[in-house]
Amino acid sequence: MVQPISKQAIYVVFLRELKRYWRAKARVISSVAQSIFFLAIFGLGLGSFVGDIGDVNYLSYMAPGVIGMGLLFGSVFSGVSVIFDRQFGFMKEMMVAPVSRTSIILGKILGGAATATIQGIILLVVAAIMGAFTPSIALVTGAFAAIGAMLLITSGFVGLGVAIGSTLNDFHAFQLLSTFVMWPLFMLSGVFFPIDGAPLALQAAMLADPMFYGVELLRWCLLGSGTAILGPFGWLISLTVVIGFNALMIGLGTYLFSRAQI
Amino acid sequence: MDTIEVKELTKFFDKDVKAVDGISFSVQEGEILGFLGPNGAGKTTTLNMLSTLLRPNGGTATINGHDILTEPDAVRRSIGYVFQDPTLDIELTGRENLDFHGRLYGLDRNTRQQRIKEVLELVQLTDRADNFVKTYSGGMKRRLEIARGLLHYPKVLFLDEPTLGLDPQTRRSIWEHILRLNQEKKVTVILTTHYTEEADYLCKRILIIDFGKVVVLDTPNKLKERLQGDVVSLTFKDTAAIEKFRPLLEKKEWIHKINVVASGNNYAAMSRMMQTSPQMVNSMVDNEKTIQEETSPPKDTEQAVFEKNIQFSGEQCSKCLNLLLDNGGHRIPEIVKLAEEAKVILESVELRKPTLDDVFLSVTGRNIREEEGSFIDMVRRHRIMRQARGKPTRN
Ligand SMILES: Nc1ncnc2c1ncn2[C@@H]1O[C@H](COP(=O)(O)OP(=O)(O)OP(=O)(O)O)[C@@H](O)[C@H]1O
Ligand SMILES: [Mg+2]
Numbered sequence: 001m002v003q004p005i006s007k008q009a010i011y012v013v014f015l016r017e018l019k020r021y022w023r024a025k026a027r028v029i030s031s032v033a034q035s036i037f038f039l040a041i042f043g044l045g046l047g048s049f050v051g052d053i054g055d056v057n058y059l060s061y062m063a064p065g066v067i068g069m070g071l072l073f074g075s076v077f078s079g080v081s082v083i084f085d086r087q088f089g090f091m092k093e094m095m096v097a098p099v100s101r102t103s104i105i106l107g108k109i110l111g112g113a114a115t116a117t118i119q120g121i122i123l124l125v126v127a128a129i130m131g132a133f134t135p136s137i138a139l140v141t142g143a144f145a146a147i148g149a150m151l152l153i154t155s156g157f158v159g160l161g162v163a164i165g166s167t168l169n170d171f172h173a174f175q176l177l178s179t180f181v182m183w184p185l186f187m188l189s190g191v192f193f194p195i196d197g198a199p200l201a202l203q204a205a206m207l208a209d210p211m212f213y214g215v216e217l218l219r220w221c222l223l224g225s226g227t228a229i230l231g232p233f234g235w236l237i238s239l240t241v242v243i244g245f246n247a248l249m250i251g252l253g254t255y256l257f258s259r260a261q262i
Numbered sequence: 263m264d265t266i267e268v269k270e271l272t273k274f275f276d277k278d279v280k281a282v283d284g285i286s287f288s289v290q291e292g293e294i295l296g297f298l299g300p301n302g303a304g305k306t307t308t309l310n311m312l313s314t315l316l317r318p319n320g321g322t323a324t325i326n327g328h329d330i331l332t333e334p335d336a337v338r339r340s341i342g343y344v345f346q347d348p349t350l351d352i353e354l355t356g357r358e359n360l361d362f363h364g365r366l367y368g369l370d371r372n373t374r375q376q377r378i379k380e381v382l383e384l385v386q387l388t389d390r391a392d393n394f395v396k397t398y399s400g401g402m403k404r405r406l407e408i409a410r411g412l413l414h415y416p417k418v419l420f421l422d423e424p425t426l427g428l429d430p431q432t433r434r435s436i437w438e439h440i441l442r443l444n445q446e447k448k449v450t451v452i453l454t455t456h457y458t459e460e461a462d463y464l465c466k467r468i469l470i471i472d473f474g475k476v477v478v479l480d481t482p483n484k485l486k487e488r489l490q491g492d493v494v495s496l497t498f499k500d501t502a503a504i505e506k507f508r509p510l511l512e513k514k515e516w517i518h519k520i521n522v523v524a525s526g527n528n529y530a531a532m533s534r535m536m537q538t539s540p541q542m543v544n545s546m547v548d549n550e551k552t553i554q555e556e557t558s559p560p561k562d563t564e565q566a567v568f569e570k571n572i573q574f575s576g577e578q579c580s581k582c583l584n585l586l587l588d589n590g591g592h593r594i595p596e597i598v599k600l601a602e603e604a605k606v607i608l609e610s611v612e613l614r615k616p617t618l619d620d621v622f623l624s625v626t627g628r629n630i631r632e633e634e635g636s637f638i639d640m641v642r643r644h645r646i647m648r649q650a651r652g653k654p655t656r657n
Binding site: 004006008009011012016019020023024088089090091092093094095096097098099100 | 314335339349
């Protein structure tokens, strides 16, 4: 069935996501604080022990990864919140309106991407204040590029969240989701250690993690370099994978959502 | 062409159990039709199909001239739906919920503001409009949902148990709003309810539905006329008196029907049990379901069959008899005399007109209880509440 897209509908759903995000201050604060702990404790503590990685210090190495963590958790959670919309009935209100499911879910994805990106920007500023990045003109343009990358990364992961949320039907799966999806995606994304020195099997797993390319892309934007494994055009490879993943997940999320029972 | 035309609409969730079993009816423009039926009769499922939320397994319907299967968007533009279960975003304010709805239905800013003001006044929530919905009472939430259903001036309005849990005063005012809306804006309404007096007061016609089938469809008055006469309720000193007196009454040809008061479910006992051993109650509900599935409902609705099945609503009472007879008031002295002669002690005699409750009980064999709701209803709500709190349900 062809589903017409209504800009108005996308906009309202988007607006609702922003409003809800803005009001869930506890959630925002706790996830920002979590990232700060990671940066401060691991970045400074482990950093003094590990020393430099490549030609950057450990805090700088970790910062894009920790930003990526905020993006990942924020965006998947936004997508999965379709479960809550269903559980608390609000989904019916949207479904019975004369707008297509595609419009609803596009609004949801845009809203989720926007809120997760806001989160990412906050973390970017925090990391900068902690001295993770060398101030320069390149950093300013790099930061703008990073924000673009964040939008790409997060909309893909909101899509993944929606796909999962449309397939699973209850709260209980939530724990499973966190243990078996979120944490592996996060741990394998090369936040804490560089891929170069890892055992081969682990390297393969990391290369299969879409978030790995997201973090790589952020590193290129903010630090101006990336891992040796992907070579000098690592940023292009990462960008391509991120865009591909993004398209795939938005498509999958939209498809599964429009098929789901209310 | 009628505003709503339903043909052979069917839905099954499991292969064997048909939630809605080939129902057909039509609703004229500006009519208020009441759906009356016990829990699980298929009322909500029917509304969900008519509103395009659920795809039927068979049959179809047109709403405002649009087919639910082939023109779902046009159907959805024509309807407003106040759902049985809550569908508000409690993290938003009342006004924001309405604004969201208005935008979804494509109303421009001015129209939105003016209508939001209008519907808020209608349900008397103006002064609470900017509070978060999570701070509202249950009745306020319900009123907000009703207001929301009206915001886009739908041609057809579905109200699924609109006044459930509201206090009598609010219920009254909602009734008046529904009637006013119906008269002024010519909105066609389908309303489901467990309150027979609500159906009686609001509805031009009442459709009693059970096991997914239409049992009867008629005006409230015509339905009540099926129980011709008056109901006289006798309360005796003990059950032995009933056994003694009943044969004497059966000889009187002016008594159309004699019936022991049908028992409702013993709500208090059940709710106590619910707290102590929910597993047991749950398994009883499941048993009850299978029993319901085995005993099929009366197939034809001829007056003869109807009369055979007549039952009377009321308190559970093993010492009571209900009689259906003509000119009840004039017959009471005669009954009292008969009792004296037979040396049977009568504790009280009561005369009343048949109600829709009696009709309902007679055609479905089940009680619609006023305040408490049936036992199944209670367990179902209990399960829903547990779900909302995120605890697992035992099934
Ligand atoms: N999503 C579903 N999956 C499986 N069975 C369902 C589903 N929805 C409803 N049913 C079943 O379909 C039947 C009709 O349910 P429905 O909700 O239409 O009843 P109802 O008349 O609205 O009852 P109530 O007065 O309790 O609201 C019930 O037996 C119910 O268990
Ligand atoms: Mg229902």
